[in-house]
Amino acid sequence: MIRPHHFGVTVTDLDRAVEFYRDTFGLDSVERFAVSGAAFAAGVGVEGATGRFAHFVLDGARIELVEYDPAGPAASESDVNQPGATHLGLAVDDLDAFYADLDPGVETISEPRTTESGTRILFVRDPDGTLIEVLEP
Known part of the structure; x- marks a missing residue:
């Protein structure tokens, strides 16, 4: 059975992003944690990757903010009607x-x-x- 768990957003500055989602939408961060190690790096396909995470719970699903090290290049800003836009x-x-x-x-x-x-x-x-x-x- 498939059910929603989280919707992920990669950010450049986790603290700034948490502040934005908290202040703009009134969300409370329910969980903050970091993940690293070979299994994580292999799982996300980025050599040596580590991640800092913050989760907000909304009606049973989560918004997951993640700041990666190393950071990748910035995605091009896209309009909502472009294929691949999220x-x-x-x-x-x-x-x-x-x-x-x-x-x-x-x-x-x-x-x-x-x-x-x-x-x-x-x-x-x-x-x-x-x-x-x-x-x-």
């Missing part, structure tokens, strides 16, 4: 209130919009450029 989707009860409370430094794609399906959406970027769709179903 994004996180997080639901809120009141998108307008969420938008009004956003720190002015948080990059947004547009103001909140209502789609043809009636869902209200807003895309923001985390400090590393990862797209996050904030929606009010």
Whole structure:
């Protein structure tokens, strides 16, 4: 049986990313840990890799932030419609209130919009450029 466990986001600075997700979305980091060793490096396919991790639990699934050493090259910033693009989707009860409370430094794609399906959406970027769709179903 398959069930969600986590959605991973690679970040350049774990502490900065934890602060962003905590402050922007009100999430509490429930677990922080580091992983290293030959099995980890072989498993992720990066020689000598170590990782620092932070997990946030959301309704039974986790958002996993990971900072790797050595860090790889930055992925090109992609638009949501490019093949291979990824994004996180997080639901809120009141998108307008969420938008009004956003720190002015948080990059947004547009103001909140209502789609043809009636869902209200807003895309923001985390400090590393990862797209996050904030929606009010």
